[in-house]
Amino acid sequence: MTDDxxxxxxxxxxxxxxxxxGTSVALVCSRLGLEVVLRxxxxxxxxxxxxxxxxxxxTSSDRPQLVVVAVPPARIADAIVGALTRSGAVVTDVGSVKAAPLEAVAARVGAADLARYVGSHPMAGSxxxxxxxxxxxxxxGRPWAVTPHAGADPRAVGLVEALVLECGAAPVRMAPDEHDRAVARISHLPHLAAVLVAGRLASAPAEHLALSGQGVRDVTRxxxxxxxxxxQILEANSEAVLDLLAEVRADLDALMRAVAADSAPDLVEILARGNAGTAAIPGKHGGPARPTRSVFVSVPDHPGELARLFGDAGEIGVNIEDVHIDHDPGRPVGxxxxxxxxxxADRLLAALESRGWTTHR
Amino acid sequence: MTDDxxxxxxxxxxxxxxxxxGTSVALVCSRLGLEVVLRxxxxxxxxxxxxxxxxxxxTSSDRPQLVVVAVPPARIADAIVGALTRSGAVVTDVGSVKAAPLEAVAARVGAADLARYVGSHPMAGSxxxxxxxxxxxxxxGRPWAVTPHAGADPRAVGLVEALVLECGAAPVRMAPDEHDRAVARISHLPHLAAVLVAGRLASAPAEHLALSGQGVRDVTRxxxxxxxxxxQILEANSEAVLDLLAEVRADLDALMRAVAADSAPDLVEILARGNAGTAAIPGKHGGPARPTRSVFVSVPDHPGELARLFGDAGEIGVNIEDVHIDHDPGRPVGxxxxxxxxxxADRLLAALESRGWTTHR
Structure with a gap:
């Protein structure tokens, strides 16, 4: 093996x-035939x-090559320090926030031990x-951030990236504080926006909620x-989250001023910035978003009907990029x-119609 | 025909x-064999x-039984007044906001003409x-709000509800201002939250966006x-929207204080209210949300594979309530x-695994 x-x-x-x-990582490693020990x-x-x-x-006699720390955010730093202290292994963690645990660990172990620690974060969960x-x-197929600190041993970084690849994920290397700013924006802020919108539904009259469509379901899921x-995630990333919440608060104030003043140009500018943001999210497979079109089909709500639809789509030979099933109060047709x-899209529409499906664009 | x-x-x-x-309504009526005229x-x-x-x-000699106004929000009131003035027909509109157009119309026509106007709003679009x-x-299968004012002729209300039923939708009767408060909460607020989150993505570095998962895609769609x-929708419903935005701004301030103070009880309370809100959205068919479970399956990203999956699910006899396909940067497996x-769920999992699918819960 060369150094490269x-x-x-x-x-x-x-x-x-x-x-x-943790158990998912352990299952991957076990299926690779590696010895896996659990704590x-x-x-x-x-x-x-x-x-x-x-x-x-x-057991106390185990000598791991790699320790993967997968405990809740509030206990991560202790667990990393424990792993670095009791073994000579490379240590990674899979926590949602990277800078604060690193700082806590660096304050408690020497540089030689710290060199064996490389944080990471799989963008997967449930x-x-x-x-x-x-x-x-x-x-x-998920992104998996790998976040080495300046003093990390390149061989330790390589071992963590080897784990990521064995898990079928795509390693994305970035600095710990960069990672935290990234997830504040693409994970923690969307989460909190969903929480605030859903919070306004909790006490809404049932007849208001009866008008719910797919939009509010997607936004609040x-x-x-x-x-x-x-x-715990929010507390561990409070600085980056607060910076973004302050930006959103300023945007919200601008939005409220625009609505109150009936200012069409200001409102359109704010709405158009939202358009630009949705277009900025990368498409499948990390490439730019491919232009897509939606084809709508009415499907009776019982077993076998979706199968028939996808069977027909498969025979037509069109690849389905995404699917949404509308929840439809009132009748058993989805x-x-x-x-x-x-x-x-046009080929799919014509072929589905010729097979008796009720479609619309 | 009796009065009832x-x-x-x-x-x-x-x-x-x-x-x-408008064209969708016209297509429904044409397929019913009714004469449909377009303006x-x-x-x-x-x-x-x-x-x-x-x-x-x-043409100028047409004498409609029912006029359906389906123009952009800023032109709705003029179009309703025009329809009431030039004919003796029942008039409805399909605009997203109900109180402001009603007020504008009531100021311009007499009570006898106004009695023939009944607003409505299908919760459908694209x-x-x-x-x-x-x-x-x-x-x-969509909800369709029907929003009669106090002076509306019950026969006019009945005719509009007949149209709603012929369109395959579920009529939900409510007062115009009640409707506007409802859609502010279950449509306009979620929309604006999505816009604010997406607006924060527009200028984000590409490497931050590379970590995007399904959550941010759903929130911003x-x-x-x-x-x-x-x-136009927001301007027409500015009062109800501003009331809600003010509530959300207060919630946001409370959230920022809780994050800044590392206050676990306050944060957990805010997050739990979000849980309650998602649970309050009614389930399919207007009933209470049925308890569901998600089954995850790895599917190669080419034509026919989804068909095979749904074919197998159909043979197993399990009804699919909803589907999400994850966009997976990095490799061609969805x-x-x-x-x-x-x-x-357990039956589906076991049966899919026995047919060779890679599943996880």
């Missing part, structure tokens, strides 16, 4: 915290993860939690997540939106 | 404004709608516009809509989320 090549991930791998993310304060989590084939409980929700496929986890490449 | 029965919709129906909504300042829209089979251009986007299926239409009734 990626270090091989040979194990053993120690996973600290057998929850959703968790919950005997039940250990038993469950072991039963899923994720690995066995750690509204569910715990080892029973785990899966070796959780990271398939992530607000269903676990408050106990999210308050409106299904098929998002396809713009050039394929 | 619904008046029959026999036509002719005049549609004013041959855009997305639009755009010759091109008229030609297109006529070509789609939506009806013919209006990020696309114009007659080419129209479809007779656009209203299938509606912000891609037409600014010219939305500024993560597909199938939302099913909680009691069916």
């Amino acid at each position: 090549s990626l270090p091989a991930l040979v194990g053993p791998v120690e996973v600290v915290g057998a929850g959703l993310i 968790d304060t919950s005997e039940e989590n250990l038993r469950t993860a072991h039963g899923l084939g994720a690995g066995r409980a750690v 509204e569910r939690s715990g080892p029973l929700a785990a899966s070796a496929a959780l990271f398939d 992530v607000a269903a997540s676990d408050p106990a986890l999210w308050h 409106l299904t939106e098929l998002v396809v490449e713009r050039g394929s | 029965s619904l008046p029959a919709l026999v036509g002719p129906v005049e549609v004013v404004g041959a855009g997305l909504i 639009d300042t755009s010759e091109e829209n008229l030609r297109t709608a006529h070509g789609l089979g939506a009806g013919r251009a209006v 990020e696309r516009s114009g007659p080419l986007a129209a479809s007779a299926a656009l209203f299938d 509606v912000a891609a809509s037409d600014p010219a239409l939305w500024h 993560l597909t989320e199938l939302v099913v009734e909680r009691g069916s």
